[in-house]
Amino acid sequence: MKSCLFFILCFLITAPLSAQELLIYTENNPPASYMIDDRLEGNAVEVVRKILHQLGRPDTIELVPWARGYNLALKQPNVALFSTTRLPEREKLFKWVGPLYSQTWILYKKTGNPIKIRSLDDAKRVDRIGTYRKDAKKMFLEKNGFANLVETTDNTTNIRHLLNGNIDLWISSDYNMPYIANQAGVDPKKLESAYSIQSVDNYIVFSLQTPDSIVQAWQQALDRIQKKDSSHAIQK
Numbered sequence: 001m002k003s004c005l006f007f008i009l010c011f012l013i014t015a016p017l018s019a020q021e022l023l024i025y026t027e028n029n030p031p032a033s034y035m036i037d038d039r040l041e042g043n044a045v046e047v048v049r050k051i052l053h054q055l056g057r058p059d060t061i062e063l064v065p066w067a068r069g070y071n072l073a074l075k076q077p078n079v080a081l082f083s084t085t086r087l088p089e090r091e092k093l094f095k096w097v098g099p100l101y102s103q104t105w106i107l108y109k110k111t112g113n114p115i116k117i118r119s120l121d122d123a124k125r126v127d128r129i130g131t132y133r134k135d136a137k138k139m140f141l142e143k144n145g146f147a148n149l150v151e152t153t154d155n156t157t158n159i160r161h162l163l164n165g166n167i168d169l170w171i172s173s174d175y176n177m178p179y180i181a182n183q184a185g186v187d188p189k190k191l192e193s194a195y196s197i198q199s200v201d202n203y204i205v206f207s208l209q210t211p212d213s214i215v216q217a218w219q220q221a222l223d224r225i226q227k228k229d230s231s232h233a234i235q236k
Helices: 002-013 043-055 066-075 088-093 120-124 136-143 155-164 177-183 212-228
Strands: 023-026 034-036 039-041 061-063 079-085 094-110 129-132 149-152 169-173 191-207
Touching: 023 043, 023 066, 039 043, 043 061, 043 079, 043 094, 043 212, 066 079, 066 191, 079 094, 079 136, 088 094, 088 136, 094 155, 094 212, 120 191, 129 136, 129 155, 136 149, 136 169, 149 155, 155 169, 155 177, 169 177, 169 191, 191 212
Parallel strands: 023 061, 023 079, 129 149, 129 169
Antiparallel strands: 034 039, 079 191, 094 169, 094 191
16 A cells, blocks of 8 residues: 555656646737637647647637736736747746737827838927837837837727727737727728837747746747648748
8 A cells, every 4th residue: 555655656656747727828819829600729829729739738718818927927927928029128938939020019009190100219209109019019118218118908998999099009019000990990001100110929828937848848849830730830
């Protein structure tokens, strides 16, 4: 009996780290991740599901507000979050798997607005710029000394504010803007680029307390998927 208990205890202690439950979060971020007919869809969602299938994991993906998912990934063990922009100030906050896709950050204006933005300094002089809470683009503007930012928790609200004249510019990306506009019931042609800022890569991140073996397994699975079918790199 003691021998049996000993072997059971050893099994529990040495159980594969990959068997640990992961909490996987994403946000409404079309076309990477979004809800349609009560089902989570999107380019990045498809890739993450393929990773889970390859690794034989039963974990599910939950769509939450970005700020909530970001805070959970900062504070709790065994949390994955996508799609997260890789920035120097975030580098040591997470463990990284990717890249999933690239995008270009753009300051958008209402089509026909005569405002001219030739630099970030020009953008600092407008009255209001619409941003998204806890978003990398908002963090970038704050780091660069912007004091004219208006925060929302829903980017479709930013589009409505832009068209209604409540804000002068909205920071988004070439990857997301057309899809967010469609979600808001707005023709993307009603918005145009005022200034292109920079190109960035987006990743899956894991909380620092997540075992390295899990993170490495995810990176290897993603590498295999992208090598097999280049369309799953979902690069712009």
